Amino acid sequence: MMKERKMQNTMSQKKAREGLGAPELFQGGVFVTKNGVAELFVQPASERVAExxxxxxxxxxxxxxxxxxxxxxxxxxxxxxxxxxxxxxxxxxxx
The missing domain is CATH 1.20.5 (Single alpha-helices involved in coiled-coils or other helix-helix interfaces)
Known part of the structure; x- marks a missing residue:
């Protein structure tokens, strides 16, 4: 049973910090980058629980x-x- 995954987005640390109150920004998972390098992966808690x-x-x-x-x-x-x-x-x- 393979679920189709959405294409993950990337965003800067600054944008991620600014968007922490809006979980819809992280829908499907987002790679947070520092100097263009992925440092962190963020996803809503509901998605993590389902995973x-x-x-x-x-x-x-x-x-x-x-x-x-x-x-x-x-x-x-x-x-x-x-x-x-x-x-x-x-x-x-x-x-």
Whole structure:
């Protein structure tokens, strides 16, 4: 699931300082430059929260995929147990 990203803008430190009260200036992320060199990346908090949530979702999906692949490998190598024994072990672990 790749989201299309907007083209990031650049702005000087002075312009960034002046625009701190207007988060819409930083929509999509902005590189703040010093002497023409990008020094800082600024984005609205709402975008950062959404980005972190998406990253966590991807991490969980990758973990689930790894578990499925490990289970598949156990099945292929014959390292399995009957459902009754698995339930018995789960119940024993709860006590």
């Amino acid at each position: 972190l949530a998406e990253r966590e979702k991807e991490r969980q999906a990758n973990s689930l995929f790894k578990l499925v692949m490990m289970a598949r490998q156990d099945i292929d190598t014959g390292d399995i147990m009957p459902p009754e024994k698995a339930i018995e072990r789960l119940r024993a672990d709860r006590k």
